[in-house]
Amino acid sequence: MISVFDDAEQLAQAAAERFVAAARAAVGVSGRFSVALAGGTTPRRVYKLLASDAYKNQLEWSKVHIFFGDERCVPPAHPDSNYRMARETLLARVAVPAANVHRIEGAGDAASGARRYEDELRAFFKGDEWPRFDLVLLGMGDDGHTASLFPHTHALAEEQAWVVANRVEKLRAFRITLTARAINHAARVVFMVAGAGKAARLAEVLHGARDPERLPAQLIRPLAGSLEWLVDRAAAESLPDADSSEETRATQN
Ligand code: 6PG
Numbered sequence: 138m139i140s141v142f143d144d145a146e147q148l149a150q151a152a153a154e155r156f157v158a159a160a161r162a163a164v165g166v167s168g169r170f171s172v173a174l175a176g177g178t179t180p181r182r183v184y185k186l187l188a189s190d191a192y193k194n195q196l197e198w199s200k201v202h203i204f205f206g207d208e209r210c211v212p213p214a215h216p217d218s219n220y221r222m223a224r225e226t227l228l229a230r231v232a233v234p235a236a237n238v239h240r241i242e243g244a245g246d247a248a249s250g251a252r253r254y255e256d257e258l259r260a261f262f263k264g265d266e267w268p269r270f271d272l273v274l275l276g277m278g279d280d281g282h283t284a285s286l287f288p289h290t291h292a293l294a295e296e297q298a299w300v301v302a303n304r305v306e307k308l309r310a311f312r313i314t315l316t317a318r319a320i321n322h323a324a325r326v327v328f329m330v331a332g333a334g335k336a337a338r339l340a341e342v343l344h345g346a347r348d349p350e351r352l353p354a355q356l357i358r359p360l361a362g363s364l365e366w367l368v369d370r371a372a373a374e375s376l377p378d379a380d381s382s383e384e385t386r387a388t389q390n
Contacts, residue, residue: 139343139366141373145331148369149182152329153192155365156183156272159325160196163271170196171261173204173315175274175284176219179329181226183274188230198233202261206275207285207314208241210250210302218243247302247311254313255300267322268299275320275328281338281352283328284320285312288351292316317356324362328354333371340375 142148156172163170174180186192209217213224220240228238239257242250262268275283285303286292292303292314299319303312320326330339342354343366349355357364368376 138364139368139373139376141376142367142369144371145179145182145369148329148331148367149186151367152180152183152274152327153186155325155327155367156187156274157192157195159272160201163324164197164200169200169202170272171202171204171268171270172272173206173270173274173320173323174219174223175206175276175329176208176222177276177278179276179331180274181222183329184223184227188227193231198231199237201233201237203228203233203238204258204270205239205241206273206320207312208243208250210243210245210247210311210313212244213240215244241300241313243313247313251298251300251302251313255298258299258319268319270320270323271325273315273320273323273326275326275354275357277328277330277335277339277342277354279334279338281342281354283354283357285314286317286353286356287312288353290353293350293353293356317353320357321360322362323359326357326359326362326364328357328364328366328368330366330372331369333374335368335372336374336376339366339368339372343376 160170205219208219211217213220241254258268277283287305290303292301295301295316303314305312342352
């Protein structure tokens, strides 16, 4: 499902609403809410909204468990850290217990960090064959990557692991990321894509030929969960009949 919004602010509000709705539903059913946060810049506004008076009192933060879709291999206080971004915009502003924040330890050996994070996930999703996050938030790069699943990288083919260290040559760096298979077991996946710079790639991902090696975001197809693309009008520019605002259209693929 693709929902188009007039601008990035309306997109962020819609994402915050989805977060609250998913949290309330999950807590109502299981007494807890597990969410994997996206990194980058688009989610910043979403997290700030969630921490604002308009949203933060709509959910029980003591029942929220925060995970991360991916992390850069830097210390938690590094400007590039997704954890740092989430802490500054959200985690330091709401009453989520520290024990409920499951950080990916990016600094140090990436493979060890990936293993430790997967161990933490397996402890949380006790005995499950795959993690079933109540919600996974994702962004999409202008190269079609999502989380740290970059084009033509080793992680794309991973079938067994929930988390891997992924060498990203173009960044000349390792990243730690959930695998596509782990993401695809989520109950709900929401992409947030804003800006004209994403328009061409978004159209390819959603309506172009299937080529997940080149367009990893195409790997994300929840097996038994929902998938929604929240996009602003600028990013939707190259989509068919992209003249609507807040219109919901079924995804072709
Ligand atoms: C990261 C993110 C990454 C991000 C995309 C889009 O660690 O950077 O996980 O997958 O979602 O690069 O980033 P923007 O939202 O900043 O465009």
